[in-house]
């Protein structure tokens with residue numbers, strides 16, 4: 001019994017979604033081997049080797065793995081799969097892209113976005129935008145799984161696993177990377193932030209978003225958005241929180257000018273403390289908020305900024 | 309080039325689902341069902357490619373109960389040319405797993421030879437986010453998932469993908485599978501004349517057995533429960549009170 005765990009990284013730093021996935025993997029049973037695949041991921045492999053509970057790190061360095069293209073990455077995982085009962089990855093866009101492909105190649109059903117492990121073959125996962133929790137049992141010989149980071153604590157960093165360099169497999173050459181359009185930011189990343197302040201359609205414009213960005217910088221928070229805010233061009237797509245965006249569970253989530261549609265709640269309702277600022281006292285967001293403030297955000301947010 | 313668009317009939321996104329008391333699933337009796345919103349976007353994209361002269365024929369497929377006909381008619385009314393209904397179950401609560409759906413779609417792709425399969429990135433009922441990637445694997449084709457922009461360029465396509473860090477642009481060879489994200493386009497509404505016309509468009513009915521696919525589940529649902537409810541909160545009177553409570557009561561500032 002062993003678990004192969006695909007690391008999430010950018011060739012420089014290991015994303016903490018990996019450490020959270022290690023915690024989930026520990027409950028599946030067996031040795032945990034982390035696979036770092038990238039163009040030059042030696043530093044990432046060294047970070048992965050420090051995670052508690054990891055027995056070995058496999059490091060595959062090749063240009064073909066530099067941009068997380070699904071086809072070469074899936075072929076690499078398949079070449080290793082024989083030794084493992086569980087093949088897991090964080091439920092990041094990268095994990096969601098590659099793991100179902102691996103599962104189909106192994107003739108197994110994928111188990112996406114699990115939120116709890118009840119045993120080697122039994123898992124809990126949210127369905128219907130988190131309005132129901134399903135416990136599913138897999139009859140497949142290998143379990144291919146993606147793990148919801150917001151549901152697990154990160155593994156500690158007291159380990160010292162061995163790092164083994166492994167070779168690349170032939171690149172099928174079906175797709176090519178063209179470019180990344182990434183906005184650099186000094187703010188914490190949404191999925192690992194302890195505090196988040198999100199804006200919705202009520203923000204009214206991209207410029208107005210600055211008032212919540214100021215609050216974010218004051219309290220060290222990440223900035224999020226509803227789909228309506230992203231669709232309207234007030235915020236970039238990677239800010240979207242919800243069923244089809246990012247799932248977050250920070251200690252503090254402040255929703256500003258967000259009505260609280262079920263698709264948005266799906267992404268944030270497991271936050272420890274939820275604050276809602278909305279001028280409509282009937283807004284559904286107040287049903288999940290621990291603290292609600294019925295107020296015009298253009299009045300309340302600058303006051304909040306001043307009070308912090 | 310032909311385009312294949314798989315469309316799934318799901319609970320309408322406005323419906324608040326209820327978990328059944330016996331924990332066997334969610335209540336789907338007498339609730340409003342609609343086309344999966346992502347699939348409407350895929351159909352719309354196929355129609356735009358056809359309008360741009362890059363596609364000759366749009367075939368829509370649905371795997372599920374007989375009533376999935378309605379979903380297919382809706383796609384035909386939007387502008388698809390013909391439909392294939394694969395009747396895989398007579399129980400609306402028996403959802404066919406992505407692996408089985410992908411195997412059926414593979415058989416259809418082998419028969420129809422489309423240059424492109426456009427599908428939703430996820431179905432909003434089970435949120436698996438898997439069928440497109442699985443079909444692409446079974447075909448040995450490239451996959452371009454979570455697409456927010458698609459530019460066809462001869463025998464390849466440039467696709468902008470919504471990823472965690474922002475956007476990634478990749479180039480894939482055709483034939484390929486693309487799964488679409490929300491911001492790709494705004495689907496049109498079917499006009500009344502087109503709804504009438506759609507009734508005359510061809511719809512074939514098949515079964516999984518016709519394609520030699522076993523739809524038995526690999527995953528069994530042990531139980532379906534309500535998520536834990538949040539305890540009721542309080543309405544505060546002012547920003548000062550809010551900050552005070554966050555500092556002392558909640559301890560998060």
Ligand SMILES: Cc1cc2nc3c(=O)[nH]c(=O)nc-3n(C[C@H](O)[C@H](O)[C@H](O)COP(=O)(O)OP(=O)(O)OC[C@H]3O[C@@H](n4cnc5c(N)ncnc54)[C@H](O)[C@@H]3O)c2cc1C
Nearest residue numbers: 200201202226227228242243244245257258259264279297
């Ligand atoms: C398939 C599908 C997937 C989806 N996925 C997501 C998802 O991942 N994430 C997501 O967020 N949505 C998602 N949605 C969209 C979702 O249904 C809602 O449309 C969206 O969340 C609404 O965003 P909003 O709350 O910002 O806007 P609105 O619903 O328009 O709410 C705006 C709120 O701002 C308040 N307001 C306005 N002005 C002020 C002011 N001056 N001061 C204070 N309050 C003010 C209003 O009272 C209102 O409550 C999805 C929808 C579909 C169909």
Ligand SMILES: Cc1cc2nc3c(=O)[nH]c(=O)nc-3n(C[C@H](O)[C@H](O)[C@H](O)COP(=O)(O)OP(=O)(O)OC[C@H]3O[C@@H](n4cnc5c(N)ncnc54)[C@H](O)[C@@H]3O)c2cc1C
Nearest residue numbers: 314371403404427428430431434435436437438439525527
């Ligand atoms: C009430 C209920 C009962 C269930 N019971 C069981 C059970 O008893 N045992 C069990 O193992 N599982 C059961 N399931 C789970 C189910 O079998 C799968 O987990 C589910 O199919 C996941 O896929 P998805 O629809 O989320 O696909 P996704 O991979 O998210 O879908 C992506 C895209 O694929 C295409 N697509 C997907 N399905 C179809 C389709 N049928 N026709 C055409 N196109 C399609 C669409 O383009 C769609 O946008 C049940 C689910 C529900 C809701």
